[in-house]
Amino acid sequence: MARYLISRTLQILLTLFAFICIVYFIVNAQPGDISNVYAMNPELPPDARERLQNQFGLNEPLWKQFLVYVRNVFTGSFGVSFSFYPRTVADVIAERLPRTVALFFTATVFSFYLGFLLGKIIAWRRGGWTEYATTIGGVTLYTVFTPWFALMMIWLFAFKAGWFPIGKFLDPVLWRDAPIEANTLFGRMMLTALALSIVVFVVFVITTRLRIAGARLIQLGSIVASVAVMLGAWRLTGHGHLAWDIVKHMVLPVLTLTLISFAGTMLLTRNSMLETMREDFVLAARAKGLPEKAVRDKHVARNALLPVVTSLVFSLAFAVDGGVIIESVFSWPGMGQTLVSAAVAEDLPLAVGAFVFVGIFVLLAHLAVDVIYVFLDPRIRY
């Protein structure tokens, strides 16, 4: 295992280098640079423009710029952003990344849960109208023209019904005299969510491992108790209404994302289940008289989980990339929006930096998948 991990790490570094190469040259292949943005400005004399180019090293040949860039990346510096000058790229990404991660992790977890649940059912009821209706509905949502669907959701739930705010991350009016910065508060919210999920996860693992009677009740009780503790703690800090504002802004994008992505998991689970259902142990489980539900949930679904988990880990990694479209439609200031605005403003360091960040996460996810496999399937050894 250790040897495998070392060789994989080396491969990852190599792949990362190749990835940076490709992304850097693709993004830099376009004509012009940041100084073009000021080219039409009559108040900016040509020598000032030249000074700008000199300052950022843009007058050097591209391969030289590239070498400098690679050296900087491997020493941990992504350069300065042109459009957010003088903030560094890492700083901008550090602000945007948590927002995207919070939104897309939540949505990914929801959509995988829903997809797995539905996938199990439609695999079991193959050929019935339940399957056709669910498949067609799911695929339609999966391949729906996302901006239109997101706008319809906004129109319906925010514009007509008025239940949720229309886009954006927070309500500026409410935050005008806020005693705390949004980023700090958001960081604390993420920590709370993390603590909450760890507690629930540990309770679930313990109750299933120990086969305690009434596990369901304990699980449910622990969820209710920890949520109550969390809400109470937020109440005491006095920032509860501000946190609630951010949560309210998250509901609609999370709902939309869940709806448009659950079908992928559903269809994957279904196919994986159908393949597992042919195995002999399923026949054995049925032959010894287990109820259908037990065969489905305990024997087939468990074994069909492997490709679903792979897909989940990759989805979580690509969540860092952020749905460019969802973020634009909901005006959610995350990675996707940063990327687009950077590309439009010719802020090349930020664009490349954002891509490299996504690449690093995806590579790490690749590694994580391989490690998780060993725990999920004892037959796999490295």
Next chain:
Amino acid sequence: MAVDVAPQEAAPSIRKVRLTLAMRSLRENWSLFLGTRIGVIGLVIIIFYLVLALAHPILMNTVWEERVYDPVVGYAFDETRQPAPPSWNHLLGTDPLGRDVLSQLMHSARTEFLLGLLAAVVTVTIGTTVGAVAAYYGGIIDTILMRFADLMVMMPGISILIVLSALIGVEHFELALIIGILSGFGGASILLKSQALSVVVKPYIEAARAAGGGPLHIIFIHIVPNLLPLSFLYMMFTVTGAIFSEAILSFLGLLDVRMSWGLMIHTTEAAGYLLQVGAYWWLIFPASLSITLLCTSFYLVGRAMDEIVNPRLRRL
């Protein structure tokens, strides 16, 4: 005379045998396809849009006057206010610039089909070749090609396309090529290589090699034909991806195209009618629903073909 006919009756030409076999498997697969139902629904939608696309040039040459119904430069002189609601002259109304929506819809259907087809053909050509070559040679060639495929899969697709089209001008043709290359060297080659691996170990490959067949001969005559069902399946998903990407990019106004479904919604958005769903439905629904339906239908057909190609998914 009798001498001429006799050997033909005894051994029908190899072409005839192949044709009979092909027809038989086609018939079997067709009945399997009909049994999936979701595939049939997808096919019906595709045919509907195909008819729309083919009818457009005919209508333009017969019934529709060009200066009124041209999808890009036409103007509905008979309407006093633009955008005009649906009427008998303009079944789906007109857009904010006074152009007929139905004509735009039908005109764009053709472009979407061409785009999807080109992207899919490029993807599958590259994917099949790379997959077969990697599986046949193995070793260092396999490693290089597969690591490159990993790299391509790593690329965040839509984001890369958005950045590219924001920085350099991209049209339909270039877009199809970019999508084809990205997915051809990426997902398609990984999938097709895993299939090719199971073909390479078959006895007939060994036999072909023993009979003196060169690598090129074996790859293109013996391996590639056995990958075709799977690559045809992959084509369907590529078409969905290509149409979807085009719609997104032209909706964001990043593509240099004259007319497409995405651009129709972009025009609606630019004119400020996007959230007036009830009052101006004909500006929003036809184009968005068309994108959704066509993407869905190709995806459904792909799923149905998956059940045919993958024997592990067949009914017990």
